[in-house]
Structures are given as structure tokens and as C-alpha cells.
Amino acid sequence: MNWQVIGLRLGSGYDIYHTKGKLLNNNLLSNKNTLFGKFNYQFFNISMITIISSTNRPGSSTLKLAKIYQQKLKEKGVEAGILSLAQLPDNIIVSDLYNKRSPEFEPIQQIVSNTDKFIFLIPEYNGSFPGVLKVFIDACNFPESFYDKKAALVGLSSGKYGNIRGVDHFTGVCHYLHLNIMALKIHIAAINKEFDEDGNLFKSDTIKFVNEQIDKIISF
Numbered sequence: 189m190n191w192q193v194i195g196l197r198l199g200s201g202y203d204i205y206h207t208k209g210k211l212l213n214n215n216l217l218s219n220k221n222t223l224f225g226k227f228n229y230q231f232f233n234i235s236m237i238t239i240i241s242s243t244n245r246p247g248s249s250t251l252k253l254a255k256i257y258q259q260k261l262k263e264k265g266v267e268a269g270i271l272s273l274a275q276l277p278d279n280i281i282v283s284d285l286y287n288k289r290s291p292e293f294e295p296i297q298q299i300v301s302n303t304d305k306f307i308f309l310i311p312e313y314n315g316s317f318p319g320v321l322k323v324f325i326d327a328c329n330f331p332e333s334f335y336d337k338k339a340a341l342v343g344l345s346s347g348k349y350g351n352i353r354g355v356d357h358f359t360g361v362c363h364y365l366h367l368n369i370m371a372l373k374i375h376i377a378a379i380n381k382e383f384d385e386d387g388n389l390f391k392s393d394t395i396k397f398v399n400e401q402i403d404k405i406i407s408f
């Protein structure tokens with residue numbers, strides 16, 4: 189077990205300074221005297237995980253599911269951030285393609301560059317993944333953004349097949365980018381019937397597969 193000093197804990201999510209390592213289920217906190225005074229350092233063996241909610245559609249089920257994934261990771265002792273594609277600059281096709289970079293995209297690029305493992309939640313749009321997801325990938329720096337990193341894929345749809353095709357299409361893009369895809373992919377069909385009135389998953393088989401996928405991405 190290799191413990192690493194990750195950095196000053198300023199809060200949750202992206203305030204943590206991350207380095208590469210393996211994830212553990214427990215984070216250890218320890219007070220340390222440093223040159224700068226007494227700080228609360230977080231010791232953990234970590235990879236930075238970012239959940240990508242792969243649509244910018246207002247009120248999307250994908251974002252709801254992203255929050256559930258984030259909560260389940262937290263329950264397993266792992267902090268993950270959510271990057272919703274609704275956060276992309278409105279004008280991204282002008283401001284951030286073909287070697288252009290806007291100040292609005294810079295923090296997004298930083299999150300992507302610092303991430304070791306991605307969980308892409310991908311809704312089915314016209315039999316594939318959303319166009320905005322490909323625009324996002326095209327806008328990110330190559331190769332630093334995804335090359336030799338890891339990802340888990342989740343498909344969802346209002347229809348019957350849970351975006352099997354779109355996840356396959358996106359797998360092809362990931363292979364091109366040398367982004368290593370975890371074997372266990374989840375497909376959630378009829379997504380509108382998956383949430384209870386509090387917005388939680390309630391079907392036992394969905395919960396079982398989501399938990400299995402989360403456990404696997406932690407140790408991937």
C-alpha cells in the first residue's frame with residue numbers, strides 16, 4: 189500500500205491537488221506542520237475521477253444519474269467531480285476548436301488534464317452519443333487529455349436499448365484516443381422509469397450493476 193501526500197485539502201472535488209496512484213476506499217486525514225503552518229493534509233492513494241455528464245440538455249436524466257454515481261463513489265470513500273457538458277462555453281464551436289482556446293474553457297481543460305479516470309454517462313441521441321460530446325472531445329487538448337488514461341462507459345436512453353450503439357460508437361473514439369475502456373459497460377434503458385420520487389435508483393438489478401461498475405472503476 190503506497191501512501192502519497194496529495195496536497196492541501198481545500199474542500200471537496202477539484203480543490204484537491206492530485207497525483208497518480210491507486211484508489212483506496214478510505215481517506216486518511218492528518219495534521220502536519222509545514223513551512224506554511226499547520227495544514228490539514230489528506231493522505232490517500234488516489235486517482236482523480238471525473239464523471240462526465242455527456243449532454244448539455246437542461247433537466248437531463250444524465251446529470252441526475254451523474255449525481256447518483258458521485259454519491260455512490262463518496263459512500264465508498266472516493267471523491268469524484270462532475271463535469272456536465274452544460275458547463276461548456278455556449279460558443280464552443282467558434283471559441284475552442286482548431287487550436288483556439290477561450291478563458292471559459294481553460295478550467296474545463298485543467299479538470300480534464302488532471303483526471304486519471306473518467307466515467308462517461310452517455311445518453312442515446314438519434315441512435316448514437318450526443319454531438320456535443322464529440323465537440324467536447326475535439327475541443328480538448330490532444331494527447332494530454334485522454335491518452336493512456338482510463339474510462340468506464342454508461343449508456344442510457346428513454347428507449348429499449350440503453351444506448352448500446354452509441355456506447356459502441358464512443359468506444360471507437362476512445363480507442364483512437366488511446367483511452368483504455370473498462371470491460372464492464374452499463375446500459376440503462378427506459379431511464380425515466382429508473383428514479384424514485386427522491387431521484388434515487390430503486391431497481392435492484394440496476395443498483396447491483398452500478399455498484400459493481402463503481403467498484404471496478406475504483407480498482408481499474
Ligand SMILES: Cc1cc2nc3c(=O)[nH]c(=O)nc-3n(C[C@H](O)[C@H](O)[C@H](O)COP(=O)(O)O)c2cc1C
Nearest residue numbers: 243245248249250311312313314315344345346347
Ligand atoms: C436529440 C435527442 C435524440 C434522442 N434520440 C433517442 C434515441 O435515438 N433513442 C432513445 O431511446 N432515446 C432518444 N432520446 C431520448 C433520450 O434517451 C432521453 O432524453 C433520456 O432521458 C436520456 O437523455 P437526457 O440526459 O437528455 O435526459 C433522444 C433525446 C434527444 C434530446
